[in-house]
Amino acid sequence: MEDRLILEEAFRFHGHICWASAIGARAGLVALRELGVTRTGTSGELHCIVEVGNNHGAQCFTDGVQYATGCTLGKGNIEKAGWGKLAITLINKKEEKAVRVSYRPTRHKMIAESDFMKKRAAGIPPTQIPSEEAWAMANILWEAPEAEVLSVGPVGPYAWEDFGEIMGLKPCDSCGEMVSVAYLRMVGDKCMCIPCSGYDQ
Structure with missing residues (x-):
């Protein structure tokens, strides 16, 4: 599936267009690429540790990650570390290797100053903001050079013990x-x- 279509589908899955699910989807796609794997449809291939916590802004990041990687709550192959960070470790369970990808804040001021975020700060729900403004905000991160918005760690060994379902x-x-x-x-x-x-x- 073309990356742009994945982004559109991730927003549909999430329920609205937002920057955090956009960068989550991008982080997920980069992690898949680095591990040399494709989106999973089962619980036996990949496992994702997403570092978000509870009740903080930008948890939408997780929905982007889920859609891009196929690691979902329902399959039990995603877990929250609870650190309040926008980062993931994607693990190839069979090959016992992993990569960590995290959000870099170099464009975060641009996100905060976007028309979309100004309206969100004024209490307007994301579904009531014009889609052109929402896409303009999401594209700040989606169309940026990868190294500017994501830190990609090395692929390294990751011991995995699977206790089964x-x-x-x-x-x-x-x-x-x-x-x-x-x-x-x-x-x-x-x-x-x-x-x-x-x-x-």
């Missing part, structure tokens, strides 16, 4: 909802989901 679902004896067997807790003689069991985790 835990199969099996059972109904909670209390609420009746289906639960992965790894998340059932014993309370007396009953198997319960975590919320019903009273356990924290």
Whole structure:
């Protein structure tokens, strides 16, 4: 798939055009290139560690990464490090090698001063900003020279131990909802989901 189409599809997946998902998609594509692999459709090929945290700006970065790499929450092959940074480590599980790609802030002032971001700062939702303004802002990063907006580390060894997917679902004896067997807790003689069991985790 042509890179520009990937960007368009990443925005569709994310729900709106924004700079963070644009640079996330670009970081994901660069990481794939560096590892010499293509977007994954399974959980057994690639694993991604994305360094974003919780409740901070630019978490949209993660959706761009997910769409570009195919590492998704649903496949269980992406995880958050929780460091509040716009960076990823993409791991080729079979070859046990990885590369880290991070966002460089050299054009961030241009992003902050864009018409799109001025309207966002005024409280206008991203879906209500004209698409021309949104694309102009995204293109600041998408069309920039790679070395200006991304730091690409060396491909290096990364030991990987895969414990496999835990199969099996059972109904909670209390609420009746289906639960992965790894998340059932014993309370007396009953198997319960975590919320019903009273356990924290």
